[in-house]
Amino acid sequence: MVKETSPESQARFTTFLKHLEEARQLQxxxxxxxxxxxxxxVEDVDGDWLExxxxDEDEQMQRQKLMAAIIGFLESNDWVAVRIRKQFKDESKSIADIAIELEKCLSIVEPHERVLAxxxxxxxGITATDNDFLTSAEYKEIELLDLAEELQEKLAENFRWGYGSN
Structure with a gap:
């Protein structure tokens, strides 16, 4: 009488044999x-990994705090936050999606490049049917640049992000 083994058991046995061979090689x-x-x-055994x-955890915590601050700001009644939400009213982006993009922008060191980002x-966030702006493309550019600068100033004065600030 032959007992059939399941494919799952065969896969586990194969994995066990592979680990056993690796252990033998290590020995x-x-x-x-x-x-x-x-x-x-071990890669970089002599590196500064211990120091x-x-x-990385500190930087990750800092980024999470910044994200929470940006989301909190975007949900606030501040006039800049209201204008930004209005900017994206027809978009399918959530406030969290917008915050993720803004957080990436705020990590840019050069202030001029940060504002442009x-x-x-x-x-x-601008749609073709947006009536809040005049039809002039130049006016739209100036309006967006002003809004971007205002947003950056608000975030800088309220939250003091730890990297990329001047």
């Missing part, structure tokens, strides 16, 4: 090279 490398075998398995431990995000 062989340890016996051959001693402590130097660590260099075969920089936790910095914010302006581009705001320009993406």
């Amino acid at each position: 062989l490398d340890w016996m051959t090279y001693g402590i130097d075998c660590v260099d075969l398995y 920089t431990w936790g910095e 914010v302006k581009k995000v705001l320009a993406d």
